[in-house]
Amino acid sequence: MKNISVLASGNGTNLQAILDAIESGRIRGARLVLVISDNKEAFALERAKKHGIPAIHIDPKNYASREDFDREAVARLREAGTDLVVLAGFMRVVTPYFVRSFPRRIMNIHPALLPCFPGAHAVEDALEYGVKVAGCTVHFVDEGVDTGPIILQEALPVREDDTPETLRERIHVLEHRLYPRAISLWLQNKITILGRRCLIDE
Numbered sequence: 001m002k003n004i005s006v007l008a009s010g011n012g013t014n015l016q017a018i019l020d021a022i023e024s025g026r027i028r029g030a031r032l033v034l035v036i037s038d039n040k041e042a043f044a045l046e047r048a049k050k051h052g053i054p055a056i057h058i059d060p061k062n063y064a065s066r067e068d069f070d071r072e073a074v075a076r077l078r079e080a081g082t083d084l085v086v087l088a089g090f091m092r093v094v095t096p097y098f099v100r101s102f103p104r105r106i107m108n109i110h111p112a113l114l115p116c117f118p119g120a121h122a123v124e125d126a127l128e129y130g131v132k133v134a135g136c137t138v139h140f141v142d143e144g145v146d147t148g149p150i151i152l153q154e155a156l157p158v159r160e161d162d163t164p165e166t167l168r169e170r171i172h173v174l175e176h177r178l179y180p181r182a183i184s185l186w187l188q189n190k191i192t193i194l195g196r197r198c199l200i201d202e
């Protein structure tokens with residue numbers, strides 16, 4: 001049995017999708033042991049509590065640097081016996097200290113087809129650029145911003161009348177399928193990282 005911890009800053013619909021996938025058996029061999037948020041108001045914390053999962057707020061204001069914040073987060077993750085760290089709408093860039101603490105054991109989901117449109121405004125940037133195809137990416141986290149090896153991607157067509165809100169909503173539907181799938185592949189040891197490439201043994 002592997003222990004998964006989730007870091008989230010907001011609504012937590014991806015966290016919910018992962019919780020549901022564990023409860024329905026679509027993700028097997030893992031339990032959620034901890035949810036951490038940097039935002040006291042994050043609904044993700046409520047979602048975790050509703051499922052009886054320890055949920056904590058770490059307040060960035062109490063730490064002098066990003067690394068100090070990450071040291072606290074890593075300590076909590078280790079205490080919980082975390083095997084896999086899942087970033088799900090976590091709006092902070094993690095430091096190299098964090099990445100090195102869980103080598104190749106941190107995943108992130110991003111609402112664009114990386115390497116296009118990294119950063120915090122991916123959906124707006126894609127629409128503004130005028131792309132005809134959008135999508136989402138699950139990747140391992142390395143020391144760059146949205147640059148780690150890609151595990152899974154899924155695409156969808158952009159509609160003429162899309163707004164950031166409508167496009168984001170359809171991307172979310174894909175994300176809720178893709179993230180549990182990526183986690184499940186990891187749990188089954190079906191992902192081999194070869195340089196930048198993740199080979200998937202399906």
Ligand code: GRF
Nearest residue numbers: 011012013014089109110111
């Ligand atoms: C998702 O779109 C994810 O790709 C991005 O942040 C959003 C989080 O949404 N990293 P939610 O909090 O899981 O609903």
